[in-house]
Amino acid sequence: MTIELNTDLVPSGPYHDVVVLIDVLRTCTVAPLLFDVGVEELALTPSLRRARAEGGAGRLLVGERQGLPPEGFNHGNSPVQLADLDLRGRSVVMVSENAPRWLDQLAGSRAVLLGSLFNAAAVADAIATLSPRRVDLVCSGFAGEPDLDDAVAAAFIAHLVQERAPEAALVGAARFATTLARALPDPLDALWRSTAGQYLRAIGLEQDIAFAARVSASSSVPRLVRIEPGEPAPLYHFAAVG
Amino acid sequence: MTIELNTDLVPSGPYHDVVVLIDVLRTCTVAPLLFDVGVEELALTPSLRRARAEGGAGRLLVGERQGLPPEGFNHGNSPVQLADLDLRGRSVVMVSENAPRWLDQLAGSRAVLLGSLFNAAAVADAIATLSPRRVDLVCSGFAGEPDLDDAVAAAFIAHLVQERAPEAALVGAARFATTLARALPDPLDALWRSTAGQYLRAIGLEQDIAFAARVSASSSVPRLVRIEPGEPAPLYHFAAVG
Numbered sequence: 001m002t003i004e005l006n007t008d009l010v011p012s013g014p015y016h017d018v019v020v021l022i023d024v025l026r027t028c029t030v031a032p033l034l035f036d037v038g039v040e041e042l043a044l045t046p047s048l049r050r051a052r053a054e055g056g057a058g059r060l061l062v063g064e065r066q067g068l069p070p071e072g073f074n075h076g077n078s079p080v081q082l083a084d085l086d087l088r089g090r091s092v093v094m095v096s097e098n099a100p101r102w103l104d105q106l107a108g109s110r111a112v113l114l115g116s117l118f119n120a121a122a123v124a125d126a127i128a129t130l131s132p133r134r135v136d137l138v139c140s141g142f143a144g145e146p147d148l149d150d151a152v153a154a155a156f157i158a159h160l161v162q163e164r165a166p167e168a169a170l171v172g173a174a175r176f177a178t179t180l181a182r183a184l185p186d187p188l189d190a191l192w193r194s195t196a197g198q199y200l201r202a203i204g205l206e207q208d209i210a211f212a213a214r215v216s217a218s219s220s221v222p223r224l225v226r227i228e229p230g231e232p233a234p235l236y237h238f239a240a241v242g
Numbered sequence: 243m244t245i246e247l248n249t250d251l252v253p254s255g256p257y258h259d260v261v262v263l264i265d266v267l268r269t270c271t272v273a274p275l276l277f278d279v280g281v282e283e284l285a286l287t288p289s290l291r292r293a294r295a296e297g298g299a300g301r302l303l304v305g306e307r308q309g310l311p312p313e314g315f316n317h318g319n320s321p322v323q324l325a326d327l328d329l330r331g332r333s334v335v336m337v338s339e340n341a342p343r344w345l346d347q348l349a350g351s352r353a354v355l356l357g358s359l360f361n362a363a364a365v366a367d368a369i370a371t372l373s374p375r376r377v378d379l380v381c382s383g384f385a386g387e388p389d390l391d392d393a394v395a396a397a398f399i400a401h402l403v404q405e406r407a408p409e410a411a412l413v414g415a416a417r418f419a420t421t422l423a424r425a426l427p428d429p430l431d432a433l434w435r436s437t438a439g440q441y442l443r444a445i446g447l448e449q450d451i452a453f454a455a456r457v458s459a460s461s462s463v464p465r466l467v468r469i470e471p472g473e474p475a476p477l478y479h480f481a482a483v484g
Contacts, residue, residue, distance in 0.1 A: 009251070009388070009418075146251070146418040148425060175437060176251075176388040183390060183426055183435040193425040195417060 001187035003165050004134040006172040007154045009146035011138050013105040018132035020115040020123055021106060023099040023140035024149040025196035028116040028222075029212040030062075030079050035220035035240035038088030042222060042240075046100040047233035051071060051093045051220035054235060055224065060087070063095030079118075079211045093235065099140050103224065103236045106138065114238065117153045117187055121216035126223075126241050135161060137174070148184070148194035149212070155216060166241040179242035188213035245407050246376040248414040249396045251388035253380050255347040260374035262357040262365055262399060263348060265341040265382035266391040267438035270358040270464075271454040272321050272336065276304075277462035277482040278358075280330030284464060287476035288342040293335045296477060302329070305337030309445040312445045321360075321453045335477065341382050345466065348380065354466035356480065359395045359429055363458035366402035368465070368483050377403060379416070390436035392427070392455070397423035428440060430455035 022028055027044070033041055045051055048063060052072055055061045061073040062082070071075045075085070078095065078228045099114070106112045111130055115123040115137070127135055137157055139150035139199075155177040162168050170178065184190040191209045200208055222238040264270055269286070277283055287293055290305060294314055297303045300323045303315040304324070311318045317327070319338065340355070353372055357365040357379070369377055379399055381392035397419040399442075404410050412420065426432040433439045433451045442450055465481035 009415075053428070141418075146415055148421055149419075173251075173388055175384075176390075179390055179435060181435055183432070190425070193421060195421055 002133060003168040004171050005158055005161055005168040005174055006134065007137045007139070007158060007174040009139050009151055009173050010144060011105055012181040015106055015109045015136045015138065017109060017115070017134040018111045018127055018130050019106050019109040019136045019138055020113045020127070021099055021102060021138050022115050022150045023142060024116045024153045024154050024212050025191060025194065025200060026077055026079060026212060027096040027209055028097040029110045029118045030082060031114045031222040031238065032116070032119040032218040032220035033079050034087065034092055034094070035222065036061055036218050037082065037085050038090065039092050040089050041091040042152040042238045043093045043234050044096055044097065044100045044238065045093060045233050046097055048095050048205045050230060050233050050235065051095045054093050059091045059093055061093055067205060078205060078208050080207045083211070100139070100236055102140060105228055107224065114222040114226040115153065115157055116212065117156055118212060118216045119216065119218040119221055120153065120156045121160055122219045122221045123157055124164055126221040127161055128164045142195040147196055148180070149191045149196050151177045152181045152184060152187055152190040156187070187215060198238055245374060245410040246413050247400055247403055247410040247416055248376065248459050249379045249381070249400060249416040249419045251381050251393055251415050252383040252386060253292070253344045253347055257348055257351045257378045257380065259351060260353045260355070260369055260372050260378040261348050261351040261378045261380055262355045263341055263344060263380050264357050264392045265383060265456050266277055266358045266395045267433060267436065267442060268319055268321060268450055268454060269338040269341040270356040271360045272319055272324060273321060273356045273464040273480065274358070274361040274460040275321050275324055276329065276334055277280050278465065279324065279327050280332065281334050282331050283333040284480045285477040286338055286342045286480065287334045287475050287477050288337065288339055290337050292472060292475050292477065293337045296335050301333045301335055320447060320450050322449045325453070334418060342478055344380070344382060349466065349469055354405035356464040357395065357399055358454065359398055359457045360454060361458065361460040361463055362395065362465045363399045363402055364461045365399055366406055368463040369403055370406045384437040389438050390422070391433045391438050393419045394423045394426060394429060394432040398429070429457060
């Protein structure tokens with residue numbers, strides 16, 4: 001069966017089958033990393049207030065404002081800093097402004113995975129396991145616009161999906177992303193030049209860019225398992241597959 | 243007054259004010275070139291049949307199939323070959339498959355210009371003359387998908403518009419195009435790597451890529467002046483401004 005392998009440079013759902021939400025800098029790099037360092041339960045939310053209300057009882061709060069953990073938070077969003085922690089068995093609520101705001105739009109799909117360069121091969125394996133008819137690689141972008149980091153990651157993942165399913169047909173912006181990735185063959189270079197990368201450089205987080213450029217270093221794939229409503233924003237619960 | 247300076251990586255009208263249709267390889271490079279070499283009247287159409295029906299009476303037919311002029315046509319679409327002609331006072335009908343099919347969608351706008359790297363500065367001047375509130379730089383793309391050549395040209399034109407109107411605000415994919423152009427600072431490199439460029443290389447027209455990478459070498463800006471209905475496709479008439 002032919003797989004349609006679509007890329008959207010910014011979300012433009014609805015989507016129906018298997019969706020990979022891509023946010024390389026940094027949410028979809030940090031999310032698999034948290035599972036790598038032992039986290040058992042991960043929830044994302046765009047709201048600091050919702051996260052604070054869910055803290056306590058051993059739940060860790062991860063998030064940032066201007067590059068620093070807000071009051072009451074245990075850690076910032078820097079993968080470089082999170083990578084050295086031992087969070088075995090812990091439950092984490094992570095605040096992220098960009099990626100979670102797309103999750104409502106994606107939630108009607110059969111499966112929603114979080115993907116990046118960091119877990120690219122694991123995402124391709126997870127996709128293969130799901131035997132989809134269509135895969136939508138959905139870039140989060142930056143401030144509602146396309147960005148290089150996510151587009152290049154989409155191309156990497158698309159390439160790995162095609163290795164596993166050579167009959168997969170590239171549709172939408174998938175070819176453009178591939179052309180782009182060929183023009184910028186060093187992922188670190190693409191991330192460095194992206195708008196998100198420029199922002200991280202401006203706040204002194206260059207090392208996070210280098211971390212996020214490590215292709216397929218993680219074997220964890222966060223999958224959306226449940227949306228817990230609430231004010232001012234839902235909690236989006238993820239479990240690790242792969 | 244603030245100008246909104248939008249870029250669409252593929253057409254997604256409707257548009258209302260000043261629109262620049264961009265198709266670097268090759269229609270929007272060839273169209274200004276034809277005015278440069280003296281053409282007085284230029285009409286575009288996607289239909290070989292319509293073009294043939296309009297030939298004769300001194301009207302030249304320009305077009306290609308698989309890189310060669312079809313029977314009854316005077317010239318192909320290669321700017322390298324057209325650049326050496328003296329077409330003073332001539333009337334030309336040019337067949338192009340990609341750019342013209344977007345013109346119906348654009349035609350409701352106040353002004354529709356054809357732009358590329360080749361006439362980038364002239365396009366920016368023409369935009370300034372029109373005093374728009376909003377400028378849409380609309381990339382034709384390749385087979386309905388974004389492509390590098392048009393995206394990079396949009397960034398060049400946006401930059402030149404901002405030089406003339408520093409208060410112009412980048413919206414839509416304009417920032418992404420700028421990021422892309424910074425990542426691929428040599429326009430020839432961007433065109434070479436684009437899908438359209440790959441196609442031209444495959445049919446032996448590498449020299450056309452080099453020609454299209456000549457930034458602001460033309461001072462002609464084709465502007466849509468009239469749509470002449472007819473079967474199987476309209477004629478889109480252009481006059482030179484600038």
